[in-house]
Amino acid sequence: MPTLPIPAALLCDMDGTLVDTEHAWLDVVREFLAAEGRLASASVLAPFAGATIAAAADLLVRDQLTARSREETARALDKAFTEAVAADLRVQPGALALLDRVRELGVPTALVTSSERHVADVVLSALGRHRFDVSFAEGESERGKPHPDPYLNAASALDVAPSACLAVEDTPTGAAAALSAGCALLAVPSVPGITPGPRTTIVSSLTEVAF
Numbered sequence: 001m002p003t004l005p006i007p008a009a010l011l012c013d014m015d016g017t018l019v020d021t022e023h024a025w026l027d028v029v030r031e032f033l034a035a036e037g038r039l040a041s042a043s044v045l046a047p048f049a050g051a052t053i054a055a056a057a058d059l060l061v062r063d064q065l066t067a068r069s070r071e072e073t074a075r076a077l078d079k080a081f082t083e084a085v086a087a088d089l090r091v092q093p094g095a096l097a098l099l100d101r102v103r104e105l106g107v108p109t110a111l112v113t114s115s116e117r118h119v120a121d122v123v124l125s126a127l128g129r130h131r132f133d134v135s136f137a138e139g140e141s142e143r144g145k146p147h148p149d150p151y152l153n154a155a156s157a158l159d160v161a162p163s164a165c166l167a168v169e170d171t172p173t174g175a176a177a178a179l180s181a182g183c184a185l186l187a188v189p190s191v192p193g194i195t196p197g198p199r200t201t202i203v204s205s206l207t208e209v210a211f
Contacts, residue, residue, distance in 0.1 A: 002201055003210045008164035010102045011154045011183060014113035015050075016170035016190040020090040021081075021115075022049065023190070028080045029056060030108075032073075038068045041179075049191040050145065050171030052082065052114045052138045053077050078116060085119055089126050092205030098168075099131045110154035112134035112167070114145050114174070133158060146173045149182035151160055155181070162199055168206075173198070 016022025029048045030040040038044070044065075048056050057074035060066045066073055102109055109132050115122050117137040124135060134157045141149040148162075155162040167178030168186045172193035178185050185200045187211065196202060203209060 001208050002202065003204065004166065006105055006211050007102075007166035007177050007184065009155060009158045009160040010099075010107055010167075011112050011165050011167045011178070012099075012109065012171045013167070013171075013174045014120060014123055015115055016092075016113055017168055017174075017188060018092055018095045018111075018127060019085075020092055021085055021123075022070055022170060024084040024088070025081055028077060028084060031080070032060070032077060033065060036068075046191065046193075050114060050173030052144050053081070053116060054138070055144070082116075082119055082122075089123065089136050092167060092206060094172065094209065095132075096127070098206050098209060099127070101123060103131060108133045108150045108158045108160070110158060112150045112154050114150075139208055145177035146180070148177055151178050151181035151183055155183075169194075191206050 012018055015025060026045050026048060029045060033040040047059060053074050056077055057070050060073050061070045099109060111132050115138060120135060121139040134154060136150050136154055138144055141153050145151045151167055153155055155165050162182040165183045166186055167183040169175045169178055170188050170190040173195045175185055175187055187200055187202045188206055189192045
C-alpha cells in the first residue's frame with residue numbers, strides 16, 4: 001500500500017474514480033451504437049472513456065456512427081446516462097474512506113468531473129456534499145478535459161498551487177488534464193492507457209492508498 005505525501009488539496013474526478021459510472025457510461029454508448037446497428041468493439045468504445053457527452057456526440061456524428069444530428073445524439077446520451085446513474089449509483093471501494101481521511105487531515109477537496117451539472121449533483125448528494133469544498137462540472141470551465149482548465153480552476157478556487165495538488169483519475173483523458181495542469185496524479189485505471197511517470201502513482205483500487 002503506497003503512502004502518499006499529504007497534498008495541499010485533493011482534486012477528484014467522479015465517473016469511474018469515486019463512483020462506478022464509467023462502465024455505465026460506456027454501456028450507454030454501447031447501447032446507443034447497437035440501436036444504430038453498429039458493433040461496439042473495445043477499440044470503438046475506447047475513445048469514449050472519460051469523454052463528455054458533447055465530445056461523444058461530436059465523435060459519433062463525425063465518424064458517421066449515427067444518422068442523428070449532434071444535438072439529438074447528445075440529448076439521447078444525456079437522458080440515458082442520467083437515468084443509469086440515478087437507478088444504480090455504486091460508490092467505488094475506498095472512495096469514502098479516502099475522502100474522509102483527507103478531511104481529517106484538513107485537506108480541502110474538489111470534485112472535477114466531465115459529467116453535466118445535473119449528474120454531478122446526483123452524485124454529490126449520494127457521496128455527501130460535506131466532503132467537498134468546491135465542484136466543477138462540464139461546461140463550467142472554458143475548456144474541458146483533456147485540457148487542464150478544470151483542474152486549474154479547482155486549484156484556484158481552493159487557493160492552492162496546482163503543483164501542490166493531488167488529482168485522482170481513472171482514464172487517460174482525465175490523467176492528461178491533471179498532469180498538464182501540473183498536479184501530481186493518483187491513477188485508478190478503469191480503462192488502459194495511463195502511462196507511469198515521476199508524478200504518477202498507479203493503484204488498482206482506492207483501498208490501496210494511505211496518507
